[in-house]
Amino acid sequence: MRIDVPLRHAHRLLNHGPTTLVTTRHGPRRNVMAAAWVMPLDFEPPRFAAVVAAGTFTRELLEAAGECALQAPTTAQVGLTYAVGSNSGRDGDKFERFGIATEAGAKVAAPLVTGCACWLECRVLPEPALQSAHDLFVLECVAAWADDELWAAGEWRFPAAGRRTIHHSKGGVFFATGERIAAR
């Protein structure tokens, strides 16, 4: 079940460096792409940095709409993640093409991909120089959600058997998030 994550904990959703899906919508046009180069940038308000390459359909929709959703796909979505990361939305709607179910968010128009481990609804903080020089976007999270099978008491608690978040290694190869280790 998708549960609300307090914004003060939103950075913890991506602290561990999982690969994300970036969804966007502008008017009737929508898209989803894979992005490994996404990380927290600040705690409160929760901000994230995301690299979105120039020339991509997501970049066009992100700049037009000024908002997006980030979500962390799971080990059950490796094929989906690779598919949306290696095809362009300019060649047709990827949600229809790959049979990707979505649900509505609370604060932004971008669709949320069903079955992910977490979702972060974000608004772009315009930084034209940064976007132009480094393809880097600063995103402020305005609503955050997690799957309560995987997240409890303000942290990831993946069951021993079951879905986990994933980390991109190189084209088409990922690592599951592994064993939990407490230093203290």
Place this chain on the structure above:
Amino acid sequence: MRIDVPLRHAHRLLNHGPTTLVTTRHGPRRNVMAAAWVMPLDFEPPRFAAVVAAGTFTRELLEAAGECALQAPTTAQVGLTYAVGSNSGRDGDKFERFGIATEAGAKVAAPLVTGCACWLECRVLPEPALQSAHDLFVLECVAAWADDELWAAGEWRFPAAGRRTIHHSKGGVFFATGERIAAR
């Protein structure tokens, strides 16, 4: 054994979002801190984005020296990572205090922490506005290394039993990099 990683593959060392250690040296002063908010920013030349909070000793040395090394610690270094992430180098040299062995890099003066999974020697590309507004540094990697027990043929190949990189969840809690999953 520490082996050379071609710069065109350097981004793959941190693609999967592991926690890093940032080492710095300026004259006789040196430091090491933990940083989870580090990610690739570009392929060639390989560039990385790293958040280094204002007021930290690492920030002072990084700005003074204009260079640093990033390294990914392993499951054998969870205690070390937590220790250097929760103590300040202003209170005494952390390498001595925590018994951290180092070796020399090739291109920068910052020490390399022995036993890590990979090492990236980096120079700061000055971006004063970005550093000031978001504590974000753009680093260009000028030399890269990996432990050949963990890295082969241009990618992470962690043995089933043995050390792995780690990912920060929340204060003192990490995840090991888990199972390899190929989408194709």
